[in-house]
Each structure stands twice: as structure tokens, then as C-alpha cells.
Amino acid sequence: MTETKKTTIVLFSGDYDKAMAAYIIANGAAAYDHEVTIFHTFWGLNALRKDEPIAVQKSFLEKLFGKMMPRGANKMGLSRMNFAGMGPQMIKHIMKKHNAMPLPDLIELAKEQGVKLVACQMTVDLLGLKPEEIMDGVDYAGVAAYLGDAAEGNVNLFI
Numbered sequence: 118m119t120e121t122k123k124t125t126i127v128l129f130s131g132d133y134d135k136a137m138a139a140y141i142i143a144n145g146a147a148a149y150d151h152e153v154t155i156f157h158t159f160w161g162l163n164a165l166r167k168d169e170p171i172a173v174q175k176s177f178l179e180k181l182f183g184k185m186m187p188r189g190a191n192k193m194g195l196s197r198m199n200f201a202g203m204g205p206q207m208i209k210h211i212m213k214k215h216n217a218m219p220l221p222d223l224i225e226l227a228k229e230q231g232v233k234l235v236a237c238q239m240t241v242d243l244l245g246l247k248p249e250e251i252m253d254g255v256d257y258a259g260v261a262a263y264l265g266d267a268a269e270g271n272v273n274l275f276i
Contacts (some may be wrong), residue, residue, distance in 0.1 A: 120272070121150070121151070121152050121246060122146075122150070122151045122152070122271045122272075123151060123152045123153075123154075123266065123269050123270045123272075123273075124142070124146040124151045124154075124268040124271065124272040124273075125142070125153075125154045125155075125263065125266050125273045125274070126154070126155045126156070126273075126274045126275070127155075127156045127158060127161075127263065127275045127276065128156065128157045128161030128163050128164065129158055129159055129275065129276065130160060130161065130187070130196070131159075131160025131161060131162075131164075131193055131194075131195060131274055132160075132194060132195060133188065133190070133194060133195055133196075133205055133208070134163065134196050134197075134221060135196055135206070135276050136164045136193060136220055136276075137157070137220050137262070139161075139274070139276045140155075140164075140220065140223035140224060140226075140227055140252025141223065142231070143155055143227050143232050143241045144226050144227055144230060146272065147230035147231065147232050149229065151171065151271070152233075153227075153230075153231075153232040153233065154206055154233040154235060154263070154266045155227070155232060155233070156235045156237060156258075156263040156266075157232055157234065157236050157237060157255075158201040158240045159232070159237075159240050159244075161242065162236055162237070162244065162251075163186050163187050163188075163189070163192075163193055163233065164193065164211070165190075165251050165252050165255055166186070166188050166190075166246070166250055166251065166252070167188070167189060167252055167267060168188055168189035168191065168192070170188065171249045171250045173247040173249050173250065174206060175247070176243065176245065176268055179246075181246050182244050183250075184236070186244070189221070190220040190221045191219070191221050192226055193220070194203070195208060195276065197233065199272045203222075217261070228254050230231065230258045231264075233256060234255045234256065235255070235256045235258050235262070235263065236251055236255050236256065236257050237258070237260070237263075238257055238258060238259050239260070241257065263273075
């Protein structure tokens with residue numbers, strides 16, 4: 118009997134290109150029958166936000182955070198060469214030309230492959246995000262749950 122390999126990824130970055138790398142690795146690992154968990158914390162949570170605005174009760178600071186953060190994976194900036202938002206448009210154009218999957222499609226593929234998407238509950242609370250603003254199919258957990266998964270992991274990455 119073969120042991121299931123496990124891959125865990127902490128997605129801390131809110132950069133489009135870094136989130137893409139995390140999801141490309143996650144999908145590759147899932148395709149190789151790894152049990153995969155992506156733990157989204159701080160700015161990495163933006164990859165899980167719904168694209169459309171959701172009417173929820175928030176404090177002034179929570180509303181401010183919500184307006185300052187990109188709404189969804191497709192609105193995230195690049196880590197380098199962002200050029201006031203032109204960089205992401207350029208990279209998306211090049212990706213389309215080369216038939217590379219955009220980040221929202223990589224996230225959907227990960228869900229289809231059974232990749233466990235986890236939102237850090239503490240960070241969700243700190244940033245004032247509400248469950249209604251997060252895409253469906255996401256678990257909420259703390260660092261202890263992530264560490265439990267990582268302790269059994271064959272591959273553990275921080276992006």
C-alpha cells in the first residue's frame with residue numbers, strides 16, 4: 118500500500134504572479150495524486166474574494182480594508198512591473214496568446230481536483246472579511262490546522 122503524499126502551501130502574497138505559481142504547483146501536485154492544501158492568509162486571501170461587491174454590515178475600518186484590497190483573483194497586481202495596473206493586463210494578454218490558464222481558471226481547476234482551499238480565520242477577522250465575500254468551497258481554519266497538515270506534508274511551501 119502506498120502512502121498518500123501531501124503538499125501544503127501557505128499563500129501569503131496578494132500578487133497575481135505569485136498566486137499563479139502557488140496554484141500551478143497545487144494543480145501539478147494534485148495531478149500527481151498528492152493531497153494538497155493551500156492556506157490563504159493576509160493578502161493571499163484576495164485570491165478567494167468574490168469578484169462582485171457583496172452587501173454586508175461592516176465597520177468603517179473593515180469597509181476601508183475592503184476597498185483597498187483587490188476584489189478577486191483577477192484584480193490582483195503583479196509583484197514586479199505592475200506599472201499602475203498595466204502590467205497585469207500585459208501578462209494576461211501574453212498568457213492568452215500562449216494558451217496559459219489565468220488565475221481564476223487555475224483556482225477552479227484546483228477545486229475540481231480536490232485541492233483543499235483554506236482561509237485563515239484570524240486574518241479573515243482582522244481584515245474584516247465576511248464569509249459572504251469569500252468564494253464557495255473554502256474552509257476556515259487557524260494556524261494550528263495548517264500546522265497539522267504541514268506536519269504530515271512531503272512538500273511545504275510559503276509563497
